Amino acid sequence: MQEAALELFHEKGYDGTTAAEIAARAGVTERTFFRYFPDKREVLFNEAALHAGLSTAIAEAPPTLGPLEVVVWAFQSLAPMFEENLPFAELGQAVIAQTPALQERQLAKSAAITQTIAEALQLRGIEPGIARLASATGMAVTGHGLQAWVLEPSSPLVEHLEKALRALRGLS
Structure with missing residues (x-):
């Protein structure tokens, strides 16, 4: 998920990327994403x-x-x-x-x-x-x-x- 998020942040910018897009790029559900990270910024932190x-x-x-x-x-x-x-x-x-x-x-x-x-x-x-x-x-x-x-x-x-x-x- 971290790799997917960084790719999207690079392509679309941080503000232009959603948690749903990160989850889709990583091949997981949005619910799974939120099990690991409370929000998209925590992918970085x-x-x-x-x-x-x-x-x-x-x-x-x-x-x-x-x-x-x-x-x-x-x-x-x-x-x-x-x-x-x-x-x-x-x-x-x-x-x-x-x-x-x-x-x-x-x-x-x-x-x-x-x-x-x-x-x-x-x-x-x-x-x-x-x-x-x-x-x-x-x-x-x-x-x-x-x-x-x-x-x-x-x-x-x-x-x-x-x-x-x-x-x-x-x-x-």
Whole structure:
């Protein structure tokens, strides 16, 4: 369904595409579509697995890591999920860049992920203010690493994330 949606968004634009058209292109009923996605924009923002993966990875991170390193380590541990979704992410980002309502949803998604990270850090005993700072900073580092990786996917995502963390350390 995700592939069908992206094809239609590319062909007709986001606003010109309906959930019924996505379902038909994917060869499923509209009812099936809505079992997986509450609306068509969630085809681009289905982040439940990311929230769960980050929470688990943060809980399992080595105890010797500092809060920021835990966040980067968690994203690195999820690199296979990002790498698997690279073709969809590139197309999805193009659709989002052309649609203001989706840009707004992208910001909300980022805020929700940042909150999930902060809560998971607090469960590790990290003070709430430091957890929020590490979460927001970790999201910035990860965003920088992801952007670099999309431009140069021949290097593994893990390396781009590590390079972004080193760059941040160089700023201080």
